Amino acid sequence: MQAPSWVRDVFENYLICEFTSIDNGKPVTFPLLFFYNHDPSRFTVTSSILFSRKIEHMKKNPKVSLLFSNPEGSGVEKHTILVQGIAKIQDSDLDHGWERYLPMWRKKEPYIDGFLSAREQFAWFWKRIVVEVEPEKILAWKNGDTSKAPEAITL
Amino acid sequence: MEKWGYFQSPGGNHPLTTLDPALDLVDPDRLSRFRYGVVTWIGEDGFPFSVATDFLLSENGEILLKKPSTSPPMTDRRVGVLFNHITGIPTGGYTDRRYMLVWGKVSDDKGFLKLHPEEISEWDEKILPFDKLCAAAVPQGKKYLESLQPSIDA
Numbered sequence: 557m558q559a560p561s562w563v564r565d566v567f568e569n570y571l572i573c574e575f576t577s578i579d580n581g582k583p584v585t586f587p588l589l590f591f592y593n594h595d596p597s598r599f600t601v602t603s604s605i606l607f608s609r610k611i612e613h614m615k616k617n618p619k620v621s622l623l624f625s626n627p628e629g630s631g632v633e634k635h636t637i638l639v640q641g642i643a644k645i646q647d648s649d650l651d652h653g654w655e656r657y658l659p660m661w662r663k664k665e666p667y668i669d670g671f672l673s674a675r676e677q678f679a680w681f682w683k684r685i686v687v688e689v690e691p692e693k694i695l696a697w698k699n700g701d702t703s704k705a706p707e708a709i710t711l
Numbered sequence: 712m713e714k715w716g717y718f719q720s721p722g723g724n725h726p727l728t729t730l731d732p733a734l735d736l737v738d739p740d741r742l743s744r745f746r747y748g749v750v751t752w753i754g755e756d757g758f759p760f761s762v763a764t765d766f767l768l769s770e771n772g773e774i775l776l777k778k779p780s781t782s783p784p785m786t787d788r789r790v791g792v793l794f795n796h797i798t799g800i801p802t803g804g805y806t807d808r809r810y811m812l813v814w815g816k817v818s819d820d821k822g823f824l825k826l827h828p829e830e831i832s833e834w835d836e837k838i839l840p841f842d843k844l845c846a847a848a849v850p851q852g853k854k855y856l857e858s859l860q861p862s863i864d865a
Binding site for chain 1: 747749751752753758759760761762763777779780781789790795797800802803808814842845848849851854855856858
């Protein structure tokens with residue numbers, strides 16, 4: 557079964573998600589740039605080692621969620637979608653492992669090449685961990701109306 | 712977002728990206744510039760559950776969250792509420808990043824969920840530019856690299 561087009565629009569066009577990891581039972585949510593791959597269905601975020609507390613959380617508890625609620629800058633209508641899944645951490649190649657996502661990153665943030673050209677200056681920002689999330693459950697609120705019951709989505 | 716009353720900024724320079732149990736860390740003036748909040752709790756299945764909802768600020772600076780349809784009984788439940796803002800750039804990407812993450816318990820209040828703040832973490836790139844944020848985070852980067860060292864040595 558294929559997800560409705562409005563759900564795919566969100567995954568393919570929203571710039572950021574609200575990503576939650578769990579720190580000793582406490583939810584910790586930050587806005588993060590994400591990348592979506594539809595086959596197989598995976599959500600990926602990357603994190604600099606500078607902001608790696610969330611990675612430490614996920615190594616202890618891989619259960620995470622991604623909420624897509626902010627259409628700003630995406631050119632698509634507002635919908636709200638929650639993805640719950642299991643995070644897999646890839647940190648064996650901090651310098652180059654994340655580079656395979658650069659084409660998708662560049663599409664979302666065209667100015668990223670300017671930061672890349674200053675890679676030496678921000679050396680530790682560019683030491684990045686890859687987090688791949690395999691979705692387990694997806695709930696969606698069309699038009700962002702969370703006063704109504706969500707729709708369960710299968711990818 | 713509807714706003715109740717008027718708030719005068721306390722004018723204090725709260726340290727950013729820090730945790731503090733003081734309740735008055737939530738600056739209502741800064742908070743009122745966000746349009747909605749993302750409420751997150753840990754569900755019975757152990758996964759985080761987030762939902763976006765509108766909020767109001769009372770004259771006393773209380774944070775009143777509109778009850779989402781999916782929320783379980785929330786009284787005395789500890790939640791995290793993220794208030795986030797970006798401005799899209801016409802040529803792609805975004806700017807004007809700022810967020811406020813508030814943890815606390817919630818209680819029922821006249822049909823709303825009243826948030827009782829216990830901790831806060833916030834960042835506004837106009838107050839703390841990104842390069843300075845990176846510089847402040849170097850100890851965490853060093854810690855992470857050191858945690859990888861055993862596997863590199865193996």
